[in-house]
Amino acid sequence: MKLELHIKMNEALFLRNPESSELGKNILKHAIQLIFRNGFEAFTFKKLAEDIGTTEAGIYRYFENKHKLLVYLTAWYWGWLEFQISFHTNNIKAPVVKLKRVIELLAKAVEDDEQTSYVNESLLHQIIIAEGSKAYLTKQVSEDNKQHFFKPYKDLCAVVGNIISACSPKYKYPKSLASTIIEIAHFQNFFMNHLPSLTDFGKTRQESEIISFLNDLVFSSLKKG
Amino acid sequence: MKLELHIKMNEALFLRNPESSELGKNILKHAIQLIFRNGFEAFTFKKLAEDIGTTEAGIYRYFENKHKLLVYLTAWYWGWLEFQISFHTNNIKAPVVKLKRVIELLAKAVEDDEQTSYVNESLLHQIIIAEGSKAYLTKQVSEDNKQHFFKPYKDLCAVVGNIISACSPKYKYPKSLASTIIEIAHFQNFFMNHLPSLTDFGKTRQESEIISFLNDLVFSSLKKG
DNA sequence: CCTAAAAGATAGTAATACTATCATATTTAA
DNA sequence: TTAAATATGATAGTATTACTATCTTTTAGG
Numbered sequence: 001m002k003l004e005l006h007i008k009m010n011e012a013l014f015l016r017n018p019e020s021s022e023l024g025k026n027i028l029k030h031a032i033q034l035i036f037r038n039g040f041e042a043f044t045f046k047k048l049a050e051d052i053g054t055t056e057a058g059i060y061r062y063f064e065n066k067h068k069l070l071v072y073l074t075a076w077y078w079g080w081l082e083f084q085i086s087f088h089t090n091n092i093k094a095p096v097v098k099l100k101r102v103i104e105l106l107a108k109a110v111e112d113d114e115q116t117s118y119v120n121e122s123l124l125h126q127i128i129i130a131e132g133s134k135a136y137l138t139k140q141v142s143e144d145n146k147q148h149f150f151k152p153y154k155d156l157c158a159v160v161g162n163i164i165s166a167c168s169p170k171y172k173y174p175k176s177l178a179s180t181i182i183e184i185a186h187f188q189n190f191f192m193n194h195l196p197s198l199t200d201f202g203k204t205r206q207e208s209e210i211i212s213f214l215n216d217l218v219f220s221s222l223k224k225g
Numbered sequence: 226m227k228l229e230l231h232i233k234m235n236e237a238l239f240l241r242n243p244e245s246s247e248l249g250k251n252i253l254k255h256a257i258q259l260i261f262r263n264g265f266e267a268f269t270f271k272k273l274a275e276d277i278g279t280t281e282a283g284i285y286r287y288f289e290n291k292h293k294l295l296v297y298l299t300a301w302y303w304g305w306l307e308f309q310i311s312f313h314t315n316n317i318k319a320p321v322v323k324l325k326r327v328i329e330l331l332a333k334a335v336e337d338d339e340q341t342s343y344v345n346e347s348l349l350h351q352i353i354i355a356e357g358s359k360a361y362l363t364k365q366v367s368e369d370n371k372q373h374f375f376k377p378y379k380d381l382c383a384v385v386g387n388i389i390s391a392c393s394p395k396y397k398y399p400k401s402l403a404s405t406i407i408e409i410a411h412f413q414n415f416f417m418n419h420l421p422s423l424t425d426f427g428k429t430r431q432e433s434e435i436i437s438f439l440n441d442l443v444f445s446s447l448k449k450g
Numbered sequence: 451c452c453t454a455a456a457a458g459a460t461a462g463t464a465a466t467a468c469t470a471t472c473a474t475a476t477t478t479a480a
Numbered sequence: 481t482t483a484a485a486t487a488t489g490a491t492a493g494t495a496t497t498a499c500t501a502t503c504t505t506t507t508a509g510g
Binding site: 038 | 263264266267355356358359361362363364366367370375378379382383397398399400401402403404405408409412413415416419420422423424425426437438441442445446448
């Protein structure tokens with residue numbers, strides 16, 4: 001049995017659904033490769049079109065501009081990650097064990113899970129680390145938010161926040177702690193690899209160390225409260 | 226007595242020292258205003274030139290491109306903040322008191338301190354919150370780092386890391402905790418104002434709550450170790 | 451097999467991100 | 481004080497980016 005995992009996307013993010021055609025799937029696939037390779041600033045629809053073997057106009061039929069495409073990719077990632085978390089923490093009763101598993105999933109490198117043919121989750125994870133915050137660090141963040149572009153991210157934070165509250169009902173900052181560990185899992189990874197003196201993991205560069213740091217951070221906060 | 230605070234900048238960040246002339250100072254002053262008002266993506270040297278009443282070519286004589294200008298501004302900010310911290314924690318002996326003061330300085334809105342005529346620190350603080358991470362979230366981060374563009378940021382993290390270690394010599398992650406609180410002070414501020422459901426401060430929108438959160442986070446980590 | 455929709459091909463525009471050149475104004479150092 | 485050096489202003493030009501428009505050819509579904 002081969003089943004494709006499908007994440008339902010906000011329709012306002014695209015002009016034509018990229019999952020509905022070969023060209024659309026190619027746009028996603030090659031966009032991930034190109035952004036991964038050259039970074040979001042150097043990424044253009046022209047280069048993407050050349051890479052795919054189509055024309056610029058062809059890309060514009062799917063996405064209004066590259067910002068929307070980035071937001072699409074981040075939304076897809078957060079949706080996918082929420083599913084991963086729900087899948088891998090399913091049947092875990094103890095909230096503390098559950099939260100530990102969540103931290104692991106947030107901080108660990110992702111393997112391309114082959115459940116989705118046109119999205120390389122491993123590359124996408126790297127893109128989210130390096131480019132993800134650019135999706136909301138813009139002047140249009142409030143309009144984008146009004147159109148629910150960040151819903152998958154907010155949903156994921158809510159899920160993590162609820163697990164935190166389950167661990168420690170009296171803890172005062174479950175939502176902030178949730179968004180903190182999600183951001184920090186990525187930032188410490190980026191720093192470890194590019195600005196290692198900002199971390200304590202420069203020598204080994206193991207993400208297991210980030211996991212230990214996050215566990216220490218989270219569980220000392222929760223034990224206290 | 227009126228004394229101007231002067232921060233020594235890395236010379237590789239500019240082509241001509243903006244602090245050495247009226248035009249240069251105007252570039253800094255108006256760049257801060259424009260980036261604050263329209264965001265870094267919409268900011269161009271052409272608009273900046275028009276705003277100042279000079280020509281595009283005039284700006285290019287000072288800065289190679291807008292990325293360098295952003296890195297300049299962030300470097301200036303981190304240098305300034307390190308000075309603020311050293312100034313305001315001077316004579317505080319107890320490391321715990323010192324660290325509390327540091328967290329306050331990191332998370333609190335900045336008042337324009339009038340010590341520098343051409344830099345509005347309050348606007349610059351807002352720019353760092355919304356645009357600061359774009360200075361290093363690029364493909365050129367390693368080359369930029371080799372040229373020591375991020376030294377002021379790394380120095381500040383080191384200072385904070387040392388205070389953390391003074392509070393709790395056995396704590397295993399002083400550098401990561403330092404970079405974490407610096408980033409989180411800004412991200413929680415951004416979230417509180419633009420994506421409030423990612424925080425627990427949406428109702429009041431007080432930065433004092435961010436300070437409480439950070440204090441709780443940091444000192445429960447340190448007490449444990 | 452026919453038709454509607456998608457994709458391809460081509461063209462064009464305004465803005466961005468620069469570089470180059472020459473004239474003029476201003477500093478500064480001999 | 482004056483000549484030389486340097487900074488600024490004015491103008492022009494190029495390649496690339498970020499689109500929009502139009503027309504033709506494929507392709508897929510009923």
